[in-house]
Amino acid sequence: MDDLAWETTGTGIEYRCPGFDVRRDDVRFPGGADGEYHYVDEPPAVVVMPFTPDGDVVVIDEWRQAVGRVNRGVPAGTVEPADEADLERAAARELAEETGYAADAFEHLITVEPSNGIANTVHHHFVATGCTPTADRNLDHNESIAVDVVAYDDLLAGVVDGHRRDGRTVTAVTQYELTRRQ
Incomplete structure (x- = not known):
């Protein structure tokens, strides 16, 4: 090559x-x-698919200026330099900052280069389990986010029917469905 x-x-x-x-x-x-x-x-990012103890998924509704609308998806964010050696710590931080939830455990799901024709972006996807609301959120000044909890099957249906268009969420749900769901 x-x-x-x-x-x-x-x-x-x-x-x-x-x-x-x-x-x-x-x-x-x-x-x-x-x-x-x-x-x-841009720096690498973590994407978290957070499951509650009941099997529901914590999602966020966030304004996305580039597409001019609110987008429903899973929490995600930049890996800070201090977290580069510990991506699970970065995932836990992003989950807490954006949703106020903490997880009992994290499992790596997949790492992708979502747009390697125009960006050097790397997304590290994680499944977080045992997620419960435990902390105050700590949003960045430019984040407009609301938190919700939905049934996994509803999130999956949104991916399948095209209503969930966030690429990070589509990747996480699709990979989870193909490799983890029983």
């Missing part, structure tokens, strides 16, 4: 903003031509 690889000859940040940067790489293509490639450069 080395004959497909591009050589990066230089790199720089074109634009910085909270949460991500837009990076420009100077590249040499396999045929020898030079060019540029721009992409979203």
Whole structure:
């Protein structure tokens, strides 16, 4: 596959903003031509599918400016530098911050690169079990989030019928359904 690889000859940040940067790489293509490639450069994220002791799922409704609507999905957020070596700790932190819930246990579900044609994003998905409300939420200044609890089958139905469009949620539910649900 080395004959497909591009050589990066230089790199720089074109634009910085909270949460991500837009990076420009100077590249040499396999045929020898030079060019540029721009992409979203952002830290890894955790995605949590939180189950209550009754088997329901804690979900969030969050305003998503990029699509101009409220989006229902599972909690997710950026892995802080202090949590890079402990992704479960990052998942627990995001769950508590966004929902006020804590989990008895976390299990890694899948790691994906959801949009590797335009971003270097990596999402680490976890299933959290035994989730109960135990803490105050700690939302970022730019988060508008409401918390709800729904039956897993209702969340699954929303994924199947296209009403749940958040890619992180679709990935988590689909992977869970294919590999964990009995």
